[in-house]
Amino acid sequence: ELKVEQNPLFLSMQEGKNYTIYCNYSTTSDRLYWYRQDPGKSLESLFVLLSNGAVKQEGRLMASLDTKARLSTLHITAAVHDLSATYFCAVVPQKLVFGQGTRLTINP
């Protein structure tokens, strides 16, 4: 059974700080997705990582994928309040399987 585990599950940060969210998965997958969800809203696609060593950046967020380690990271640089949300990673060997989500709160 495929398992996707994120850590931490809750993260409270200060504005201006850097931090990383980790996503581990238990079986081979050549594709990994990161999504953002604001409270009461749907999921918004952030990144699609398609190969080992893939790195994508958008603003203060950068995602990377290591398929050999079965690990993806979402790095936040110089956090701002607008990045407060829940972040999900998901893998799809055949069907999309989601991690539990990381609720990120950024405090002034």
Added chain:
Amino acid sequence: DAGITQSPRHKVTETGTPVTLRCHQTENHRYMYWYRQDPGHGLRLIHYSYGVKDTDKGEVSDGYSVSRSKTEDFLLTLESATSSQTSVYFCAIRSVLEYEQYFGPGTRLTVT
């Protein structure tokens, strides 16, 4: 929003009643999905469809059925709703490009 709508957006129903949720897409995507979202569980796949009248089960399909009689609509039915089916339900489509999934706005279902 990739042209996905869900209806109703909110529903309160009683235990034992049937409930049907509708997902409608306007972009002719072949693959459609139903997920439920519960605290601490992320999103879990209920059923998915890979074409008209072609459906398959996900990891939490018990108590749910689906139908897809035309490309644009994917229906999720709770034959006899239970309190454990109180959840937020999301529909999604899969794009051809990078197999990325796009999600509808969600339906909040409360079973009392």
